[in-house]
Amino acid sequence: MKLLRALSLVASLIPAALSAQGVLVAPTGIFIDPRTHGGSVELYNPGSDPVEVSISTAFGYPVTDSLGRVTLHMENAPASTVPSSASWIDAFPRRLVVPAHERRTVRLLARPPITLRDGEYWSRLVVEAKGGQIALQSPSDSMGLHVGLTLDVRTIVAVFYRVGHVSTGLTMTDARAHVAHDSVDVCASFTRHGNAAFLGALHVALSSGARTPATAVSVPLAVYYALAPCVAIPARSLAPGRYVAHLLVDTDRSDLQRTLLLPIAPLRDSVIVTVPSPR
Amino acid sequence: MSRTSLVARGVVTTAAMAIAFAAVGPSPLAAQTGTINATATVLQPITITGSNDLQFGNVFPGVNKTVDYTDATNAGKFTVGGDGGAQVAVSFTLPTDLNGPAGSTLPISTWTGYYNTTNSATSGGASFTPSATSFNTNLSGTTGSPGSLYVFLGATVTPAVNQTQGAYSNTVTMTVAYTGS
């Protein structure tokens, strides 16, 4: 009984779970050139409590694993040979508090080395948002424990610094498709040319000879060096039979400012895949 | 040129001038117009929110307690919003201990997770083991429309029999990297 009283006292002193904490970051790709020498990122706090935000830069780019899954490869100490801008792009301020339902602008200032060659230099902006710490208090005579964890969020977006003549190109090889569980995985390998990352989209359509594709999927594609992604197309609704997977790569991206996309001629390929009858 | 046409031309010209002047003459002011533009740029954002803290509530010394990711009240929950179909890599920084009074610690382990493009921790998504190694997925929908992703977290705390009484807490950080650019 004493234990129950103590625990109920603990409970009465514990505030309700904190309301949602987080931050909106925009845009997801920031482009800077020597003319502006800087850019900006907008933060908005959609929650009802202030959010403490810290900003940092790091070097990283998307890569794929052996299963064709895209992840972000980060390097804490990039070699001098890689086109990293992480060490000379600064955020102002680096720490700030965004009040509830308010927005703040963080300026990015580039201080590139004067010997910079033409090309594109990459970094990632890391925006970490901390909500209020969970308040757990208990009286000294409590016989129990009270346990909770707060959730912080970290958002990573791309920063591109372009100087002089920049160009990109892409080679698509090794297009292939196979049935995996309840999906058709369509994969291809990409190698980037030029001195800038390729930013575009990979469109995959499965057709069985009919005029309209049986199903189609589009995913963003960002190739910095090489990438071998697989796109999973749900196959549950596909009738068993022979399909042609059509792959198309272009620079059709509605989420990025068109004028900042470096165009290439569309790449196409197709492969055959057979969807088996259910066992 | 005929006389008639000459006369007519002169009369019509003069009359037209008179009518034109008469039409505008009584107005004390001539209308003046100025034009400005209203402009805006809609940016493509990504929003990550810790929607629900991971709450173990009251725990007894010597008695392990698990919060499953399906626990709608106590499971940790993150929400990601952005462009439909956006590709993200998700990873976690997870504590191995919670910090309590006077430097005491409480072990936490057996992390479990579930992600879904709808707000459900039971169906339609996929379970995963939260770790520093990222998994990649896409937000719901297609580009140009709003997309979302929900991530649910559970774990187990293992208090010792002689665990110091008091409050224990720590922080879970979810990292979402936008890999589409």
Next chain:
Amino acid sequence: MRDSRHSITSRTLRSALLPLMILVCGAGSTHAKAPTVQVARVQDLTFGNVFPGVPITVPLTDSRAGQYTLVNGTGRALTVQLVFVLPSTLATGGGALMPVQFGPASAGFSATGSLGSMVPFDPSIPFTATIAAKTTARVFLGGTLQPTGGQAFGSYTATITLTAL
């Protein structure tokens, strides 16, 4: 001869009509010097960067508010009606639309041009303003954008016209 006669006839008719013209539009001669208020653009109404689903308001006192000048170059005070033609949406070149709203205090008139002396008014209703002799007044305009959660990304614009009658 025919030409001369024609010329005389023409001159006669014009002479006869001239007094009528002057009589009818006596103000016509003064019209050329009619007192006018010159309306000119100072700056656009700039909402800046906007997030889908997050409304944004530019107050009329904000540095991003739209601004016009009203110049009375005459030697006497002039009273004018200020009439806005307001858009209901901003649009992209691709045809995407974003609602914009103007409230009962979204516009402001300043007889002296300073924010301190500004009188708010509803830009959807004609507003009567008096501008002192040899004075430049200002009109300010704020507004609220209501982007939807699925608002298409890109640059949006719309035209706002102010007429002084």
